[in-house]
Amino acid sequence: MLRKISEIYDRIGFAGVGKYNEFDQLRIAGIRHADLKGYAFSREDVDARSLANQYAQILGNVFTHEMKPMEVEILVSEVGQSAESDQLFHILYDGTLVDEDHFCVLGGDSEAVAGRMAEDWNAEAGRDETIALCVSALAGEDRTLNSLELEVAILDRSADRRRFTRLSDDVVASAIGT
Amino acid sequence: MEMVRLFQLQLEHYEKVEGAPVSLEGKANQLSQMVRNHLPAAMTGFGVVPIFAGYDPARTSGRIFQYDMTGGRYEEHDFATTGSGSLHATTVVKLGWRSDLDDGGATDLALRALLEAADEDSATGGVDVVRGIYPVVATIDDSGFNRIDDEALSQRYAELLDELREVRS
Numbered sequence: 001m002l003r004k005i006s007e008i009y010d011r012i013g014f015a016g017v018g019k020y021n022e023f024d025q026l027r028i029a030g031i032r033h034a035d036l037k038g039y040a041f042s043r044e045d046v047d048a049r050s051l052a053n054q055y056a057q058i059l060g061n062v063f064t065h066e067m068k069p070m071e072v073e074i075l076v077s078e079v080g081q082s083a084e085s086d087q088l089f090h091i092l093y094d095g096t097l098v099d100e101d102h103f104c105v106l107g108g109d110s111e112a113v114a115g116r117m118a119e120d121w122n123a124e125a126g127r128d129e130t131i132a133l134c135v136s137a138l139a140g141e142d143r144t145l146n147s148l149e150l151e152v153a154i155l156d157r158s159a160d161r162r163r164f165t166r167l168s169d170d171v172v173a174s175a176i177g178t
Numbered sequence: 179m180e181m182v183r184l185f186q187l188q189l190e191h192y193e194k195v196e197g198a199p200v201s202l203e204g205k206a207n208q209l210s211q212m213v214r215n216h217l218p219a220a221m222t223g224f225g226v227v228p229i230f231a232g233y234d235p236a237r238t239s240g241r242i243f244q245y246d247m248t249g250g251r252y253e254e255h256d257f258a259t260t261g262s263g264s265l266h267a268t269t270v271v272k273l274g275w276r277s278d279l280d281d282g283g284a285t286d287l288a289l290r291a292l293l294e295a296a297d298e299d300s301a302t303g304g305v306d307v308v309r310g311i312y313p314v315v316a317t318i319d320d321s322g323f324n325r326i327d328d329e330a331l332s333q334r335y336a337e338l339l340d341e342l343r344e345v346r347s
Contacts, residue, residue: 006197008194032191
């Protein structure tokens with residue numbers, strides 16, 4: 001399966017929608033930027049904000065100077081020491097950078113999905129509960145999704161160094177109860 | 179140390195870009211190239227001769243590789259030693275090695291090998307029980323890399339040293 005979400009660095013994850021080759025190019029550029037910075041300075045100097053800024057610069061430049069804009073929408077997320085220091089940066093095809101709170105929906109019909117998410121959102125919910133909520137918000141009322149159609153990954157605050165973890169189909173299936 | 183850092187970076191970078199980790203064999207070959215590229219520095223006296231050991235999920239077994247300064251890669255069967263004191267360390271390991279050694283036995287053997295090497299070879303660092311400075315010892319299995327903490331090592335060293343004193347008295 002082609003992947004839309006990926007690890008960037010210890011505490012940073014990436015998600016992209018739109019044209020695959022274009023956001024994959026951005027993803028790899030992000031990993032390279034983060035790895036080089038972490039190597040040249042220190043691992044704690046790599047942060048989502050500077051990465052999101054870089055992405056916004058790239059997308060903004062392409063939008064104004066190139067033949068066509070990049071047809072993508074990306075999200076850079078960072079898990080902090082506590083929930084208050086978590087960060088979500090939503091970047092649009094024209095370089096618009098939005099700092100989101102709690103959750104963010106990318107792609108088609110995102111407003112309707114975000115509306116459903118906002119209704120049941122609970123910051124205290126555990127991992128499986130939150131996954132179930134996301135999946136039902138994504139599916140809507142007249143559709144059910146199974147774990148084979150989903151790609152799920154988390155940034156685990158309690159993990160040692162590399163917080164990004166992909167969840168297997170079995171784990172997702174047990175979380176959403178299908 | 180710098181080479182270890184760069185090697186780790188390379189492997190992690192590959193894993194993130196490709197979405198899958200490099201095979202153990204691939205990592206061993208990568209390290210071989212790195213050691214070869216280091217040859218000019220090695221000729222001026224700053225040589226690096228690593229050991230690469232890991233658990234290979236494809237073969238479901240542990241594997242160990244030794245290198246020479248030109249990047250030559252040699253897979254060993256059961257154990258490997260490197261550095262100026264390796265001559266002494268190898269002898270100790272060779273005499274003490276059995277196929278049914280458990281983690282604890284293997285750790286004790288490695289500590290004993292380091293102790294004897296440090297005794298005979300002035301360039302091999304020994305243990306410093308006064309300041310509590312112990313070598314880096316780890317076991318590697320299918321669950322990953324597990325460093326043995328200094329407390330456990332100090333216990334093992336204490337037993338080992340007692341044993342040696344007993345033999346002498």
